[in-house]
Amino acid sequence: LTVTGSSMAPMLHDRRDRAWLTRLTRDPKKGDVILYRRKNGQYVLHRVIRSEDLMGCVCCGDNDWRTELVHRADILGVVCAFCRGGETCTVQNRGYRLYAWLWTQTFPLRRPLLLVRRLLGRLKRAWRIRK
Numbered sequence: 001l002t003v004t005g006s007s008m009a010p011m012l013h014d015r016r017d018r019a020w021l022t023r024l025t026r027d028p029k030k031g032d033v034i035l036y037r038r039k040n041g042q043y044v045l046h047r048v049i050r051s052e053d054l055m056g057c058v059c060c061g062d063n064d065w066r067t068e069l070v071h072r073a074d075i076l077g078v079v080c081a082f083c084r085g086g087e088t089c090t091v092q093n094r095g096y097r098l099y100a101w102l103w104t105q106t107f108p109l110r111r112p113l114l115l116v117r118r119l120l121g122r123l124k125r126a127w128r129i130r131k
Contacts, residue, residue, distance in 0.1 A: 001035075001045075007061025008033070008045055011099070017084045019045060021077035028057045028072075031100040033079040033091075036070045045079070046070075047100070049107055062103055065111035 001019055003012040012019065021035055028034055032048045036059070046059040049067060056071040081090045089096055106113070 003045065007063050008047075009063040011062050011103075012045075012082060012084065017082060019079045019083075020081040022080040024075055024078045027051060028070075028075060028078065031097075031104050033100075034059065034070070035076045035079075036074045037076060038074070043076075044068075047103065049104055060107070060110075063114065065107075065114060 001021065002015060003017050003019055004014055006014050019033070019035075024032075024034065028048045028051060030048055030050055033045060034048060034057075035043060035045050037043055044059075046061045046068070048057045049060050051057045052069065055069060056073075056075070057069075058067045059070050060067045079091060081088060083089075091097070091100075
């Protein structure tokens with residue numbers, strides 16, 4: 001599928017990158033990127049932050065700090081590979097596994113880090129306009 005939206009940036013970019021999915025035959029684990037369907041019918045691709053034994057898992061986009069409880073029955077698939085900037089990568093790739101581990105381990109710091117990143121982006125754009 002072609003990714004739409006910005007919730008999975010910087011890993012996946014809106015309408016540029018693609019993700020390959022496979023059926024989830026096990027319980028979702030921390031670091032997995034899953035496709036699920038919300039109660040309102042919206043399809044969402046987010047990373048598992050932690051597993052909840054009976055309920056399912058807690059998910060969050062890489063470009064967000066708000067979490068969402070996802071029930072196992074709402075999960076449609078898990079990302080097995082993705083194409084980013086024309087280059088294909090599987091979830092077994094060492095670099096990707098390190099990225100996924102770091103992104104989930106630093107989750108408590110994500111909100112302030114993303115706020116700083118967004119502020120720097122605004123400053124950079126403002127500086128370009130003045131030139």
